[in-house]
Structure formats: structure tokens, C-alpha cells
Amino acid sequence: MIRTCALTSAGVIKYDLSLRSLKKPDIVWYWVDFDQPSNEESQLLSKHFRFHPLAIEDCLEFVQRPKMDFFDKYVFIVMHYLNQKTLSPEEVDVFVGSNYIVTFHKKSVRGLNNTWARVRKDTALQQGPMTILHAVMDQLVDDYFPPIYRIEDRLNEIEEATDSDSSVSDIMDEVFDIRSDLSKMRRTVLPMRDLLYRILNSERIAHVNDQKIYFQDIYDHLLKITELIEANREFTSDIRDNYISINSDRMNSIMMTLTVITTIFMPLSFIAGLYGMNFTNMPELRGHYNYFIVLAVMVLISIGMTLWFKKKGWFRFSKRSKL
Amino acid sequence: MIRTCALTSAGVIKYDLSLRSLKKPDIVWYWVDFDQPSNEESQLLSKHFRFHPLAIEDCLEFVQRPKMDFFDKYVFIVMHYLNQKTLSPEEVDVFVGSNYIVTFHKKSVRGLNNTWARVRKDTALQQGPMTILHAVMDQLVDDYFPPIYRIEDRLNEIEEATDSDSSVSDIMDEVFDIRSDLSKMRRTVLPMRDLLYRILNSERIAHVNDQKIYFQDIYDHLLKITELIEANREFTSDIRDNYISINSDRMNSIMMTLTVITTIFMPLSFIAGLYGMNFTNMPELRGHYNYFIVLAVMVLISIGMTLWFKKKGWFRFSKRSKL
Amino acid sequence: MIRTCALTSAGVIKYDLSLRSLKKPDIVWYWVDFDQPSNEESQLLSKHFRFHPLAIEDCLEFVQRPKMDFFDKYVFIVMHYLNQKTLSPEEVDVFVGSNYIVTFHKKSVRGLNNTWARVRKDTALQQGPMTILHAVMDQLVDDYFPPIYRIEDRLNEIEEATDSDSSVSDIMDEVFDIRSDLSKMRRTVLPMRDLLYRILNSERIAHVNDQKIYFQDIYDHLLKITELIEANREFTSDIRDNYISINSDRMNSIMMTLTVITTIFMPLSFIAGLYGMNFTNMPELRGHYNYFIVLAVMVLISIGMTLWFKKKGWFRFSKRSKL
Amino acid sequence: MIRTCALTSAGVIKYDLSLRSLKKPDIVWYWVDFDQPSNEESQLLSKHFRFHPLAIEDCLEFVQRPKMDFFDKYVFIVMHYLNQKTLSPEEVDVFVGSNYIVTFHKKSVRGLNNTWARVRKDTALQQGPMTILHAVMDQLVDDYFPPIYRIEDRLNEIEEATDSDSSVSDIMDEVFDIRSDLSKMRRTVLPMRDLLYRILNSERIAHVNDQKIYFQDIYDHLLKITELIEANREFTSDIRDNYISINSDRMNSIMMTLTVITTIFMPLSFIAGLYGMNFTNMPELRGHYNYFIVLAVMVLISIGMTLWFKKKGWFRFSKRSKL
Amino acid sequence: MIRTCALTSAGVIKYDLSLRSLKKPDIVWYWVDFDQPSNEESQLLSKHFRFHPLAIEDCLEFVQRPKMDFFDKYVFIVMHYLNQKTLSPEEVDVFVGSNYIVTFHKKSVRGLNNTWARVRKDTALQQGPMTILHAVMDQLVDDYFPPIYRIEDRLNEIEEATDSDSSVSDIMDEVFDIRSDLSKMRRTVLPMRDLLYRILNSERIAHVNDQKIYFQDIYDHLLKITELIEANREFTSDIRDNYISINSDRMNSIMMTLTVITTIFMPLSFIAGLYGMNFTNMPELRGHYNYFIVLAVMVLISIGMTLWFKKKGWFRFSKRSKL
Ligand SMILES: [Mg+2]
Ligand SMILES: [Mg+2]
Ligand SMILES: [Mg+2]
Ligand SMILES: [Mg+2]
Ligand SMILES: [Mg+2]
Ligand SMILES: [Mg+2]
Ligand SMILES: [Mg+2]
Ligand SMILES: [Mg+2]
Ligand SMILES: [Mg+2]
Ligand SMILES: [Mg+2]
Ligand SMILES: [Mg+2]
Ligand SMILES: [Mg+2]
Ligand SMILES: [Mg+2]
Ligand SMILES: [Mg+2]
Ligand SMILES: [Mg+2]
Numbered sequence A, B, C, D, E: 001m002i003r004t005c006a007l008t009s010a011g012v013i014k015y016d017l018s019l020r021s022l023k024k025p026d027i028v029w030y031w032v033d034f035d036q037p038s039n040e041e042s043q044l045l046s047k048h049f050r051f052h053p054l055a056i057e058d059c060l061e062f063v064q065r066p067k068m069d070f071f072d073k074y075v076f077i078v079m080h081y082l083n084q085k086t087l088s089p090e091e092v093d094v095f096v097g098s099n100y101i102v103t104f105h106k107k108s109v110r111g112l113n114n115t116w117a118r119v120r121k122d123t124a125l126q127q128g129p130m131t132i133l134h135a136v137m138d139q140l141v142d143d144y145f146p147p148i149y150r151i152e153d154r155l156n157e158i159e160e161a162t163d164s165d166s167s168v169s170d171i172m173d174e175v176f177d178i179r180s181d182l183s184k185m186r187r188t189v190l191p192m193r194d195l196l197y198r199i200l201n202s203e204r205i206a207h208v209n210d211q212k213i214y215f216q217d218i219y220d221h222l223l224k225i226t227e228l229i230e231a232n233r234e235f236t237s238d239i240r241d242n243y244i245s246i247n248s249d250r251m252n253s254i255m256m257t258l259t260v261i262t263t264i265f266m267p268l269s270f271i272a273g274l275y276g277m278n279f280t281n282m283p284e285l286r287g288h289y290n291y292f293i294v295l296a297v298m299v300l301i302s303i304g305m306t307l308w309f310k311k312k313g314w315f316r317f318s319k320r321s322k323l
């Protein structure tokens, strides 16, 4: 679908004018939005607007990082926003000329629709293409915060609840997936940040100076988002490292239990086995008190082993380490 | 609460003037402090002072990194200080004009209150808005040191006392929490440092040249804090790595004990079991000295195994590694 | 083989002219391609074209990173492309003069052959040497994408299918090999990116300004490729770390099973062995109900041990962790 | 203690002049050394020399990184040297004016004392404050080398002697402490290096141009020291990683021994136990050759197990790995 | 030994002139080589050539990184080359004046000797000091390649042959030593690269412009060497990580075998022991079929355990993982 919106010299916002009529002299500026355009509609980028083939190629394929290209009479900007469900980047392409702005996107963009609806009422938005660009971009960037805060909350939950019911390998898998999501976001946010930096410092964008403080506000948000992403990535690796070191401790405790039990009972069982042998001539078996002597020896062995482990500090350690 | 303080042309500091009277010609400069303001008081930022909406938005929401924005007639600065209890950053916002300074903070700020009290007595502080800014900032930054030194001491304690009574997983958890705190601090300190750098190098802040050496002093402190944070972060990861390598050594020692015991007693127990069988025809059982021969064989097996382990170096290793 | 192609002043593309005739005045520009040249043919670089010995050395040996050297009358460019089978870099060397371009490569280059075939038909390609350079380079760079996307898909497959049939050490080996491939690619892509950056920013390449937007398009692709390589390298190390932490969890679960079984049955077996001894005087053996008392004690021991493990949380843990 | 030293216009070095007399016109330049000053002596920094309060604060507290501050008539430099025993940084503060140098240090500084003694004899040292500064700094920096070389030697020793008598956890602890020492040094060396860089490149230090090559020599040393520190830090982490991977190999070998023994003897012991049961009707026990048949079965089981382990490669592995 | 070589105005290369005669007017340029000089010969650096004491100090001691110092009438360059046997850096010091070059080295340098021999025949070398400098440097840098390629081959061998006969800890030790060698090389190559960068970009070296392309060629090689070193360092850590993850997998497989065997046979052995007890009143022993019932129960227990392990996936896992 292609929809249009224009400010007439009478100061009125008109929607749904034809592309032709947008070029009439009483149009102060206009905005054309390619909203999930069909192939035929997409061809208007070249047929009607005569944009550069490389820019059009960038619109039609999705292999672009956020960026800004300068052409003679317009600026071409590629922006990303975060699909709130998949946390994958989606693309919005923008052409900004002196008196027009053209937006192009293959999916419906909530933030852009909001702006579209607000143009009619909000006179601040009616100042021209750069204001529209700022309004759209501001909303796309604001949408990065909720998923990051959701991730941060989830990581805090995971960190606190190490004794929850869910399987540990499930938790590791979730931490791993969160790491992937953060990487994916970072790949989108870093070039967005660079894009804003260029917009702020470029001498070639008309009118941006008047609006610098507004784009600076978006840039602030992107800096903040970058920091949140980095902090949360560090958080995931800390959780993993923490988990591994606690696990290694737990393993020590388990192996100590096993070793203590084995080391005490193996010699005892051997002695029992020894006197269970059926040799016809085993003099020890015949003494009246020998059974009790052997029992006493077994008790002494147990006590000796226990003292030895105590001296080596195994019991203290075993107590110290929680499962 | 909103409180005011002003220097009159008579060189006297007056507190609690009304906002109106601050604009009188005999006021050399004034300081308005929004101390935990109510919503109505906050609206004075726009109604009375007519500050830029974006700056006011930054005051009202807490999503800001420390930063500095230049407006036509004033500079807007966002600073962070460390909540001494939670080690979380808290925000102080400052507007500095040629003859006024406005501070805005949602929580009571000890360092700022100190400065407020000192203005009356300390003539050095009465030179103007930049002096106030420096005094407040200096105190906020100085407050970073105590928690970092506390962390450093605690890490040294942990490092020394590996044989303490507290559970190892508790210790790892504590190291983990310290790491988080350090990350949180770094996220606040780094942009504070960049802010100071910009204040030092900006050509747009009036009077800063006279005071450069004072802001340089704060900048020095922030450099030092940054280094302490980095050093302590490295320290935590070294403690964790050290712990893991010691643990892996301990595990070896435990497993060796288990294996030595098992390897010696399993064959012996098997032999004992063998001659405990009840077959009617077991010729070995009948010889007069066979029992003693078997005992001797068992002793030989124990000696042989022990020598074999000795040759493989297991006993030396086991002795070498402390629990 | 050496092949030639030239644009005559009549606007016609002629193939297979002799090297001599390329210098005739009616030749607007020409392209000489050294396609897997013999030693004799390679010598024409110095004998016929009189290129600088250092540049020729770089053509003949393969020790070069992508780079650009400026000589008086021509620019020498070394480019790499990815051998689609081995993922190793292969070299294409290019000399670009004001009215000629010479390409040199020891293997057949599919992307270059495509361009060669297109020159005749595609008038856009006939503008001169820089257009040819761009067309070749564009194809070489586009060929980086398929192997990277293949790697990305394979890593996603590996990540999803942790319970597949293939041996785990095979998987780790594959991840390791993918890491090597990504490193190898990065070593080629980073200098290619720097090369493009220099082409875009160099003041010494004639005509590049007219074509800047085209080389910018290649540069965009190289930025994208760099990001994909880095992201996939991170992905491999995340997979490995994830695997190690899951493995450590699995080991805990295995060792707990072993320890529970051993700790329950060792004391029981010892008691059984005790009353299997053949001492002539063992009063306990004679009581009518003693056997049943011992059985009861054994049951109590099992229950006690089980409760103890339950209290320590071992069963919960064991349930939580999937194999 | 405060000590003085001055060059008179007669070209003679005089020691122990009073602070007053240093301002006489026949003094070409003078050096005042605050050597472990008392509180009263420290106050002379402000009372007599009238240095800036911020610089004096930096002298009196130890929270300073090496740095250089420019004041109107003098330069204030903070340098660190390495306490040879604790490897902690100690501070030397220097004020350099056009015809004087003031040094301030709370501990006795060997390198500075050497220079003090040499002034009288060494005419090269008598050229002025910058020469003194260079001489002191050169000695302080040279003192970094011996402890680093000592660390390097110790790490080489540790690396070679993995089979020494000292406990492994002691070794890990030592490596850990060496890492801490290296971090501590780096925190001192890096700002020292930056300080030298600034001295070399600052346009505001008089006379430094004549002496540039001398300060360059110190800068070279600091670059070298930085590299040595980094290399040795890498060395420590390599030692640790190496140790962990060898340990994990050793553990495999131990567990294999345990598993082989257990897996062979458990079934054998079970069979022996089986025929040790006292059922009244166990037909197998009565056959004349059954005992020998069972013995043969046991031998076959042992051989079978051994072959199975051989096929799985366990024995080869076990042989391969040294303890 | 000191040897000399000079170009006379007659265009003839003369060897072994005395130091005095080199200053005669018919000498166009000369080269003095201090080849493993004695102490007396070393003193000629100051006595005859009057080089700066700091430069001479750098010659006599080995603590220098590659670097370049500018003096009034000459440039002092410190270069490193790789001792082909120990892979340690060795130093060659060079003084380059307008019409002379002095080289100084404490060991015999093969690459330099080659150049010395070629001067007579190779007219290209006779152009002057910068040509000599280039020739020597080119050979020293070319000598970095063979050891790096040897390391790369060895690492590939190690990676492929994980099932070789050599002990695993030997392999880890070798990888560790290779890492050290690579670190040592890097410490030499990086400053060499910076040195070349400075030579290429310095405005103070006469005649370097004519030869820029030649030094650029050396710089290319150093970039390539740097990349090879980094890539191989990454390779070593990948090998180690790979090994650790495979080892952890192997350990799982071993422990599963142990646990399966123990868990199956422990209960069986206990039952056998139970009925091996010698109580006078054990009713179960007397039944005619009880022995066979117990045998059946044992078979059922084995089958049950096996099914349980099968359900937990242990056998599949054990099969999957290669030793
Ligand atoms: Mg697109
Ligand atoms: Mg926003
Ligand atoms: Mg907003
Ligand atoms: Mg926790
Ligand atoms: Mg997933
Ligand atoms: Mg904002
Ligand atoms: Mg706020
Ligand atoms: Mg302070
Ligand atoms: Mg202070
Ligand atoms: Mg310790
Ligand atoms: Mg916590
Ligand atoms: Mg200070
Ligand atoms: Mg080549
Ligand atoms: Mg392309
Ligand atoms: Mg394309």
C-alpha cells in the first residue's frame, strides 16, 4: 500500500493525495509511505521518484546495516527497529529531500503508524521532513528499551533463583539464548548509533542544525541501550562462570562423600570376606573371642579412617559446601 | 521542596528568597535547588524557568547517562552519584546559566546539602555558579571512593582466607555480587569521566578556564576510580580462576585416594570371595597351609599395587596437594 | 592464457586484439586479463607493460594481503576472493591506468569471467577501467555471503540439535573447524575492507569520485560480512561454553547416582559379609529371629541414607538435570 | 627533613643553605628536597613556596596517579616508583620552576638520594632543574626492571618444574600473587608512560627540547617495561591454562584406572558371591568340575573386558598420559 | 671485527679501507660494519664516530625495542631479527648519515653478510646508505617467515593427529611452548612494524621518498607476519579449548561406564552376600526352588537397571562419544 500526506500552503494537512498532485506548487512538503508495498508499487521508487538504483536495491533486499548515503538532491537512510516478538531487526528505509520524505518498509511498523496518525493533530510535527524523520526514529529507538529491560529482569530472576525447580541445563540454554538475542540486538544498535552520530555531525543535512538537540536525544538513548546490552552480556557470562565454579565445588563434595564411604567400607568388607573363606585349616576362626577381636579391629579401622579424613579437613569442607 | 540562595550585590548570601525576587537587579547570582520536588514544583522548570522540554524530560525520567547539553543561554548537565547503600547510581540534574544555577534531584543528596550549608560561610564558594557546580560535583565524586575501598578490602580478605568457615559457594556468590556492583559503578563512572573531559575541553562553558585546575582535580579522581574499578574486576576474575584451578587439583587428590583404595582392595576382596564359594570339590581349600599361602599372595598383591602407584607418582602428588 | 578486450573510438567492444594493437590511437580503453598465465606470459608484465618489479613480485608470489600501491602512472591493487570450496583466500591482482586495466590471477575466477562476458552487452560496463574494477570487485565480494550464511545455518542446526546422533567430540571438532574457517575469512575480509576504505578516501585515484557511491556499496557489504564473521565466531564460543556447562551438570548427575548407590549398598554389603564369616563362636548367628533383626536394620539403614540424600537435595537435583 | 642544594653563580654547588638564602641573586638554581617531612615542614609548601592548594593536597594525600599539572610559574609532576620489597607504588612529587626544583616524598627514596649525592661531582647534572628531574626519574624508572626480571625468572622456573615437590595449590597461589603484583605495577607504569609522553610532547615545559633525547630514553624504558608486564601477565594465564588442561588429562587417566579395575572385578566378585550363598539346593555346587568351570568363566570375563577396553583405546590413552 | 666498504667517485666498491681513509673526498659513501666487535672496537663508536652516548648505550646493552631516534646529523635505528634456532630476537643497530651507514651487532648476522657480499656485484645496491639499509632490513624481515610457517604446519599436524602416540600432556606442553614463542615474536614484530611505519611517514629521513615503495614492501611483510602470529595464537587457544571440551566429554563417558557397572552389580552382590550369611535360622535358604527364584530376581534387577539407563539415554550417549 502507498499512502500520502502533505502540508498545503494553507497550512492544512491533506491525506491520500495522488503522487502527481504532490508536485503542485501549493504543497509545502509531503510524506509518501510505502507500507508493505507490492512489487508494482515498489517500482515507483525508480519510475516516479527516480531514486538511485543502489538505494533502491538496498530497499528491496534485506542485507543492509543502518547507514546514510548522500545523493545530489536527497539523503537515503536505512534504519532498523526491533521486532518486539522475535527480537530480530526489521528495516525502514527513508529518502529525505528538501520538501519531501519517502518511507519504505516491508512490514507494518507500529511506531511509524503512530506518527502518521499524529501528523494531522500535532503542529510540532508539521514543520517538515526532518521533523517527521525525527518522530519516526524516536519511536523506533524507544522500542528497544522494553525487550532489554525484560531481559535484565529475567537475568536477575535466574541469578536469584539458583535453587528453583527448572532443570539446570534448561537454565544454561536460556542464558545462551539470551546471549544470542543480545548479540543480535547489538549488531543492530551499534550501526544505528553510528548513523545518529553521522546525522549529528554531518554538514550535508539541511535543517538538522535546528533540530540537533532532538537527534541528540535519540543518540543519548542509543548510548544508553548500548551500555545496557553490554552490561547484560557481561551478566550472562558471569552467571555462567558462577554456575561452573559452584558446580565444581558441588562435585568435590559429592566425590568426597563417595570416597569417604568407599575408603571406610572397602577394608572392612575385605576383612569380613577374609574370614568368610572356607579353608579347612584357618586357626583364627576357632578362638572363642576371635570374632569379637575382629569386630574391635573393624571399629578401630573405622575410627582411624574417620580421624584421618577429619585431619585432612574433608568433613569441614563437605559441610561448607551447599548443594 | 524548592529552596533558594542568592548573593546580593552587597556581597551577602540570602537564603529562601522567592523565585520572583531572584530576578531583581541586586542579585549577583542565585542557586535554586529542587530537593525531592513534588509534581507541581517540578512544573516550575518549564513554567518559571522555561527550560527546554527535552532537558526537563531528562530530569523527570531516570534513563539518563551523565552528559552535558548546550542550550542557547544555559548548559544542562546530568550527573550521577553513588547511593552509598545500594551502590546504584542516583541522578542530579543541573542547569548552569551566566548568573544562576538550578539543581534538581529526586532524592536527598548529602553532598549537595553540605555545599548548601557551606555557601554562607565559605567565601571561595560565593564566586558564582561554576564554583557551586564544582563544589557539588567534587563531593559527589569523592563519595565513590569509600565503597570501592570497602570492596577492595573485602576481596583481599576473601583471597587470604580460603580456609575460612563460610561455604565456598557463598564465597563465589559474593564475588559474583561484587562483580555486578563493580559493573554497575563502571557504567556510572565512565560517562562521568567523559562528562568531566568535555567540561575541561569545551570552549562553550563560560568561566571554566579560570577553574580548569579545579575540574582537572575531579577528573584525576575519576581516572583513579576507573582504574580501581578495573583492577578490582580483574581481581574478582583472578580469585575465581584461582579457586577453579585449586579445586581441580583437590579433585585429583580425592579421586586418587578413591582409586588407590579401590584398586588395592577389589582384587583382595575378589580372592576372599573366591575361596568363600561353597563348591563341594575345591581342592585348594583342603591343603594345610593353603590359607596362609593365600594370605601371603594377598600381601604381595597389596605391596605390588602400592609400588606401582608409587612409581606412577600418585602418593607424592597426593601429599603435595593441600585440601 | 592472456585475453584482451578493448573499446574502440567507434564505441564497439573488440575482443582478442594483440597487445601491440591495443596501443593504437583508436582504442579508448582496454582490458588485459592474465588468466592462469604461463611463466612466459607472466613475463609480459615486465617486458611489455614495464610494471614495477615489486608489484610484479607481489603478483607472482602468494604472500600478499589485499592492498593498494600507487605508482606514477597506475595503481596496483591486490584483492582476495573466497575459494568457494576450501574457503581459502585466492588472489586477483589489478593494475589500473588512465585508459587500461590489467588483471592477473593464477586460478580461473568465476566472478571475473562473468564480467568479461558482460562487457560486450552492458553499456554501463563500457565506461572505462574503474567501472570494470568495480564490477569485478563487486562480484568477488558478493561471493563471501553464501559460505557465511551456510556456516550460520550449520551453527544454528548444531545449537538446536544437542541430542542428535552424531558423537559429541565430532560436533566439537566441527565447531572448531568452523572457527578456523571464520578466522581465515576474517584475515581476508578485514584488509579487503581497509582497501575499499582507502579507495573511497584516496585523492589519488582518478574518476573514483564519480563512482564513489558504487564502491561505497561494496564497502557496505564488507562491513556487513565483517559483522557476520564476528557474530558467528562469538556463536561458536557460546556453543562451546554452553556445551561445557551442560556437561559439567551432567557429570554431577552421574556422580550423584554413583554415590547414592555406593553409599547405600556398601554398608549393607558389609553387614551381609560380616555375618558370612565362619568363626566358630558368633553368638548373633544362633538367635531364632536375629536374621530378621539384621534384615530390619538393613532396611532402616537404606531408609536413613535415602532420607539424608533427600535432605541434601540430591534427588531433586538429579531430577532437574537432563542428560 | 628538608635539605637544600644550590648552584651559585661562581659555579659551585652548596648544600644546606637556608630557604631564605636560596632567593639571593647569586643562586643560579636550587633544589629543595622534602625528605619524609614532618607536618610543620610540609606546611612550608604553602607558607614559603605558595604552591597551589590542589597541588599541595596531592602531595599530602596518597591518591594520585602519575600526572603533570601546569601552573603559571611552575609545573607540578607526580611520579611513582616501585617499592622494591612490597612492589607497591610509592609517590614522589616534584615542582619544577624556571630556576628551582622542589621534590617531596614521604619515604626515603634511594634513587633520589643517589642523585643528591652525585650533584656535587657530576657537572652534567648541574645544568639546571630539568637535568635533576631527568636524573631522578631515570633512576626511579630503572628500578622497575629488577623486580620484573625476577618475576620472569620465577615464572620460567615454575613452568619448567611442574614435577617439583611444592604443593600444586601453593604454585597456583604463587602464580595468582604474581598476577596481582603485575597488575599493581601496570597501574603505576601506564600513567608513568603517559606522563613521559606528555613531557615529550608538551610545548609548555621550558628547556625540555634540549633534553628531549634524554626523556625519550626514559620513555623507551617505560615502553619496554609495559611490554614485559603484559608478556608476563599472559605467561601467568598460560601457565594456569596449561595446568588445568594437564590436570583434566590426569583426571581422565585416574578415572580410567578406577573404571577398568571396577568393571573387571565387580562381575567376578558377584559370581564368587553367588556361589558363596548357602541355599540348601544349589545343584551347580555339586558337580566335580564345576568349580573349575566357574574359574574358567571368570578368566574369560577378565580377558573379554580387557579386550573391550583395549578396543576402546583406554590402555593406550592411560599409557600416553603422564602424571 | 670491524670491516669497511666504500664507493669511490670512480664508481668502484672498495673493501677494507681504514676508518681514516673513509673520510677522503673521493669516497662517495661508505659502510662500516661492527661484526661481533671487541670492547676496544666498540669504543670507536664514541671515539671515532662521536655518536651520542645514549645511542651507544643502546648498542652496548640489550634492552632495546626496535626504534628510531633522530640526531642532528644521523638517524639511529634499532632493528630486531629472529634467531632461527632459539626464536629469540637479536639486535642490529644502524646509524645512517648522509653519506655513510654504520651497522653494529654482537652476533654474526647471516642476512647482513649476504648483503655485504652482494654490494660489490649489485649496482642497485650501490646507490647509497638507504639502499643498504633497505637490503639489510628486507633480509632480516624475510627471515621471520620460515619459523612462523613451521609453527603453522606443526599446529595443523597437532590438530589433525589427536589420536597419535605422544602423551597428551606432552602435546599441551608443546602447544604452550609454541604460544610462548609466538608471544616472543610478537614482542619483536610489533615494534618493527611501528618502526617501518615511522620510516615511511617521517619527513626527516633524507632520500626515503625515492625508496618509499621499497620500504612499503617490507611493511607489507610485517603486516602479514603480524596477522600470521595473531592467527596462530588464536589457533593454539582453540586447540586447547577443543581439547578440554573433548576431554570433558570423554570423562562423562568413562564415568557413565563406571556408574552403570556399579549400579547394576552392587545390588546383585548385596543379595548374594545376604544369602551367604550363616544365621542358623534363615527360612529362605531351605526352599527347593528358592535359589532359582533369587537368580530370577537378579536377572530382573539387571534388566530393570539396564532399561532405566536406556531411558535416561546413557547408552546412546556412551556410544556417541569417541575416546
Ligand atoms: Mg532493504
Ligand atoms: Mg526517544
Ligand atoms: Mg522521548
Ligand atoms: Mg546468587
Ligand atoms: Mg536457541
Ligand atoms: Mg532525553
Ligand atoms: Mg532524570
Ligand atoms: Mg575530590
Ligand atoms: Mg578534594
Ligand atoms: Mg592465596
Ligand atoms: Mg545477587
Ligand atoms: Mg587532586
Ligand atoms: Mg600474488
Ligand atoms: Mg555487491
Ligand atoms: Mg550489488
Ligand SMILES: [Mg+2]
Pocket (backbone or CB within 6 Å): A173, C159, C160, C162
Ligand atoms: Mg539449545
Ligand SMILES: [Mg+2]
Pocket (backbone or CB within 6 Å): C177, E159
Ligand atoms: Mg580440521
Ligand SMILES: [Mg+2]
Pocket (backbone or CB within 6 Å): A054, A057, A058, C217, C220
Ligand atoms: Mg547496497
Ligand SMILES: [Mg+2]
Pocket (backbone or CB within 6 Å): D057, D058, D059, D060, D061, D062, D063, D064, D091, D093
Ligand atoms: Mg601524595
Ligand SMILES: [Mg+2]
Pocket (backbone or CB within 6 Å): D138, D139, D141, D142, D217, D218, D221
Ligand atoms: Mg634509565
Ligand SMILES: [Mg+2]
Pocket (backbone or CB within 6 Å): D138
Ligand atoms: Mg640509562
Ligand SMILES: [Mg+2]
Pocket (backbone or CB within 6 Å): D159, D160, D162, E173
Ligand atoms: Mg612445560
Ligand SMILES: [Mg+2]
Pocket (backbone or CB within 6 Å): B159, D177
Ligand atoms: Mg596473596
Ligand SMILES: [Mg+2]
Pocket (backbone or CB within 6 Å): D217, D220, E054, E057, E058
Ligand atoms: Mg636507551
Ligand SMILES: [Mg+2]
Pocket (backbone or CB within 6 Å): E057, E058, E059, E060, E061, E062, E063, E064, E091, E093
Ligand atoms: Mg643493544
Ligand SMILES: [Mg+2]
Pocket (backbone or CB within 6 Å): E138, E139, E141, E142, E217, E218, E221
Ligand atoms: Mg622482503
Ligand SMILES: [Mg+2]
Pocket (backbone or CB within 6 Å): E138
Ligand atoms: Mg622481497
Ligand SMILES: [Mg+2]
Pocket (backbone or CB within 6 Å): C173, E159, E160, E162
Ligand atoms: Mg580435529
Ligand SMILES: [Mg+2]
Pocket (backbone or CB within 6 Å): D159, E177
Ligand atoms: Mg618450555
Ligand SMILES: [Mg+2]
Pocket (backbone or CB within 6 Å): C054, C057, C058, E217, E220
Ligand atoms: Mg611485496
Ligand SMILES: [Mg+2]
Pocket (backbone or CB within 6 Å): none
Ligand atoms: Mg586484539
